[in-house]
C-alpha cells in the first residue's frame with residue numbers, strides 16, 4: 404500500500420522526519436537520489452549541532468545518546484585574522500554545547516534509526532504533481548512515477564524539485580565559493596596541522612577571504628578556502644578543479660600571495676582532490692507562501708542559507724521536529740492544517756536564520772575581519 408507521506412531526500416532533515424514519523428507509527432517512504440547508503444557524500448566538513456535545535460530534534464528522535472558517542476564535545480574553535488593572529492578560541496576552557504559531528508556520521512546515525520525498506524535509493528525526483536483526484540505524485544528522472552500520496556515533503560536541499568509548487572523564488576548566489584580538500588594523517592605536514600588546529604576548528608578571515616581547517620572524526624583534517632568567485636567558476640574551470648596541483652598553485656599565486664605561511668602551508672600541503680561548493684541562499688522575503696495542500700518543505704529546500712551562522716542543519720532538523728509534531732497533533736485527516744501551523748512557526752525561525760547568516764557573512768568578509776564579527780556576534784570588546 405502507498406504510504407500517505409513521501410519524503411524527497413535522505414539528508415539530515417528528511418531522515419530526522421522519517422525517524423520521528425517511524426516513532427509515531429505514521430507510514431512514510433523516503434526517495435533519495437544517491438545510489439545507496441554507501442555513496443554518502445564525504446566531502447563536507449563537520450556540523451556543530453546546537454542544544455536548542457538540532458540536539459532537541461535528536462532528543463525527540465531517541466538518538467541523543469548515540470549522537471553524543473559519535474560527536475566531539477571537546478572541539479575548540481580558533482578565530483584568527485589574515486596575518487595569523489588568533490583573536491579568540493571558543494570552547495578553549497572546556498566542553499562546548501555545540502558538539503561537532505562529521506556529515507557522513509550524522510547521516511549514518513539517522514539511517515540506522517529507520518527500517519532499511521523505508522528508504523528507496525537511486526531515485527532522483529524530477530518534479531511533483533497534483534493529480535486529478537487531489538493526490539500527489541512524484542515523477543523521477545528515470546521515467547518512473549509514484550502515485551497516491553496525501554503529502555509530499557521536499558527535503559531535497561538546494562535545488563528542491565518540490566519547491567516550485569509553493570514559490571517561484573530561487574536560490575541566489577552569494578558571490579562566494581568554498582573550495583575544500585584535506586590533509587590526511589600520513590601527510591608529513593600533518594603534525595603541524597595538529598599543533599595549529601588540535602581537535603577542533605581553525606578559521607582565518609581577512610581581505611574578503613577565508614582559510615578553514617577542521618578535525619574530522621576519521622582523523623584527517625578538512626581544509627577549505629572561501630573566495631569571491633563568479634557563479635559559473637566551477638563549470639568554467641572544470642579542468643583546473645580536477646588538477647589539484649595546478650589549483651593549489653593558482654590559489655597560492657592568484658589569491659593568497661600576501662598571506663603568511665601559517666595559512667598558505669595549509670593549502671600548499673593539502674593532499675586531497677578539491678570539491679567546489681558555490682554558496683547560495685534563498686531570499687528571506689520568499690518565506691511567506693500560502694499553504695499549498697499536499698506539499699511541505701523542510702531544511703534547505705525551504706530556507707537554504709549561507710553557512711556563515713552555522714544554523715543550516717540545526718534549523719533543518721528543527722523543521723523536521725516541528726512538522727512531525729504538527730502531523731501527530733492534526734492527524735492524517737488534516738495534513739493541510741498540520742503544514743499550515745508548521746509553516747507559521749518555520750517562517751519566523753527561517754527568516755531570522757537567513758538574515759543572521761547574511762549579516763555574519765558580511766562581517767566575516769569585511770576588510771577588518773574578524774574584529775567586527777567578534778564585536779557583533781560574540782559581544783567582545785575589540786579595541787585594536
Ligand SMILES: Cc1cc2nc3c(=O)[nH]c(=O)nc-3n(C[C@H](O)[C@H](O)[C@H](O)COP(=O)(O)OP(=O)(O)OC[C@H]3O[C@@H](n4cnc5c(N)ncnc54)[C@H](O)[C@@H]3O)c2cc1C
Nearest residue numbers: 412414415416436527528559560702703710713714715716
Ligand atoms: C560549505 C557548507 C558548509 C556548511 N556548514 C554548516 C555548518 O557548519 N553548520 C550548519 O548547521 N550547517 C552548515 N551547512 C548547511 C547544512 O549542510 C545544510 O543546511 C543541511 O545539510 C540541510 O539539510 P537538508 O536535509 O535540508 O538538505 P541536504 O543536506 O542538502 O540533503 C538533501 C538530500 O536530498 C537528496 N536530493 C537532492 N535532490 C534530490 C532529488 N531531486 N531527488 C531525490 N533526492 C534528492 C540529496 O542527495 C541529499 O541526500 C553548510 C553548508 C555548506 C554548503
